[in-house]
Amino acid sequence: MQEFRKQVQAPVPVEALFAWHERPGAFERLSPPWDRPKVLEHTGGIRDGAKVVLQVHAGPLPTTWTLEHRDYIANRQFRDVMRDGPFSVWEHTHGFAPIDAQASTLDDHIRYELPLGGLGSAVAGGYTQRTLERVFAYRHAVMLGDLARHAQFDDRPRLRIAITGASGFIGTQLAAFLSTGGHEVIRIGRSAPKPGSHDIQWNPERAQLDPRSLEGVDAVIHLAGASIASRWTAEHRVALKSSRVEGTSLLAHTLAQLSRKPRVLLSGSAIGIYGSRGDDVLDERSTLGDDYLADVGRAWEASTAPAEKAGIRVVHLRTGIVQGAAGGALGTQAPLFRYGAGGTLGPGTQWVSPIALDDEIGAIHFCLMRDDIRGPVNIVAPTAVTNAEFTKVLGDVMSRPTIAHAPAFALRLLLGEEMANLTVLASQRVEPRVLRDAGFVWRLPQLEQMLRFELGE
Template sequence: MAEFRRRVRVPVPVSQLFAWHERPGAFLRLSPPWDRPVVVSHVGGIRDGAKVELRVHAGPIPTTWRLEHRDYIANQQFRDVLLEGPFSSWVHTHSFEADGDGASILDDHIVYELPLGALGAAVGGGFASDTLDRVFTYRHAVTVGDLERHAEFAHRPRLRVAITGATGFIGTQLAAFLSTGGHEVLRIGRGPVRPGVVDVSWDPARGQLDASALEGIDAVIHLAGASIAERWTAEHQRAIRDSRVEGTSLLAHTIAGLSHKPRVLLSGSAIGVYGSRGDEVLTERSSFGRDFLADVGRAWELATRPAENAGIRVVHLRTGIVQGAAGGALAKQAPLFKFGLGGPLGSGTQWVSPIALDDHIGAMHFCLMRDDIAGPVNLVAPEAVTNRAFTEVLARVLSRPALAPAPAFALRLALGADMANATVLASQRVIPEVLQEKGFRWRFPNLEQTLCFELGQNAG
């Protein structure tokens, strides 16, 4: 048998730490994104007899974990016992203890046995130990970070929040984050109602949204829209625009007509509204650009006007390049860099404005809870970097060379000139002026911290 133990101090009372683990979304928040985890099923919370099934990738190989929760004692402990999976045995005890009035200690203790007995321990023991260290560094950082963010607004009431795009790369984690903070999440989605998957049904193309299901909500977060990462045929360009403008217009008109209107609408937007501007420093006060994405962004933001006219606080979430191992640009880039196929895009002098997924979620939560924020808000890290600098940092974090540049002409041939010029070759040096003025705190203010956290690498 082998053992692993990791303890962390959390700056909230033990009752809050334990409650965070009991709420929906905790398992997802704690799952390292680089393993591409999928919660297949999770029934019964963490109380005795509850079961969870996970699909996790160990490198390219998917593995299934079936676990049962046992030995639940409120505010003290619960255990995960492996029923089926890649280990011969696995018992994970989560222990909780007070550390003064306002803090607590989380103790994760795992006793496990690798398959194939002594041979398995000799061959895989070091890998298992290193993997656990990497995983629990991530888990404890998430636990502390999430609870600190919720504690900042502990004096505010918990909210009923409706989210579009809640099954996407960002929306999935946002819904989990809000749920673990004690907020009630309603997922707006296509198809029939399936609690926890689709709570409110809509079809923007047909102008259909169940308004009665939105009565009494406190907030709406609108993230849905067709991907801009697919090749821009004329048909897909229409889908990019229509999915954003029609969906936003339907949502804004619907909530404006409710008897009990939500207090706030956080509506998706993007830093693409500024167009490609070279070395110009861009803030929320900067003008719109003049390319396809800028035109879409302007129409997207204008579509919220009915909600604003009805007295609902509206925030336009001008999102930068969100860095997360499970989705978005980084999920495509990291595998190439791991195989030594990474390099600058075009000249590499164009500016990019990234933000860690966890800081993006934190910034949305900050805008949700702060009544004094309205209008455009740039959701980016405090400092933009050039594409060449981004490439160098990612290569360093992954301990790989970056010797395979992608010339601009090749990118224009592969993607089409309009798409390449407005996305991978665009230069947007964006500053988060509103978040800075309002006192938002980034957990990962620089790029290396962001990439180390999201990819599970040690900074060094």
């Protein structure tokens, strides 16, 4: 039997540390994105008899893990035991202990046995230990970062928050982050809600959204919209704009009608609203662009007007290029770089304004909790980089060459001229003036930091 143990101190009382782990969303927050874990079944929380079935991509082929929770003692421990999966034995004890009234310790202790006994240990024992070190370094960093962000607003009441796009790349992690922080999350989606949930069904194309379902909600975060990454056919071009404008308009009009209106609407937007501007430094005071994506952004933001006129604080989340291993641009680029096919796009001189997924979530939360923030907010890291610099840093992080090069003409042939010019070849050197002036703290402000964290390197 082999063992792995890692302890970490948290600057919160043991009750708060345990509560964070027990709330919905903890598993999603703690799961490394590079393994692309998928919850197939989860019943019963972390109490005795609860069950979790996962699909994990730790290796060339996905594996299924069936775990059962046992030995639950509030504020002291709970344990995961593998009933079926790749290990002969797997027992993970999460131990909690107070240090004093304001601090506590988490002790992750795993006892495991690989298949094939001694042969399995000889072949894969070292790899397993290295993998666990990598995984728990990530888990503890996420947990401590989340606890710190929530502690910043300990004096504020927890909120009932409705979210559109809660199953997307950003929305999934945002909903989990808010839930573990003690907020109540209500998902607004197209599917019928599960029995017993408070989730809400809507259909923006048919203007279907029951106002009664939103009564009593404190905040709304609107992230839904058609993916910009799909090829821009004439049909998808229409969907890009209509999915944003129609959905936002329906939501804003509905919120304006409520007898008890939410205090804030955080509505998605994007830095594409500035257009492609070469080396110009852009902040929230900059003029807007005049191309297709800028027009979409302008109409998207204007659609929130009914909510603003009704006295609801509105924030436009002008998001940059979100870096996360489980999706977005990095989710597409990382596999190419892993196989040595990464390189610069077009001239490489165009500016890219990235932000780590965890800082994206933190910035949205900051705007949610700060009553003095309204209007456009650039959600980007403090420093933009050129495409050539991004390529070099990603190659260095992944220890891969970056000699490949996709010429601009090839990208235009592959994607279409308009899509290529306004996405991979666009130059947007954006600064987060509002966040910076309001005192927001980035956990991963530099490109290399965010890429190493998200890729587990």
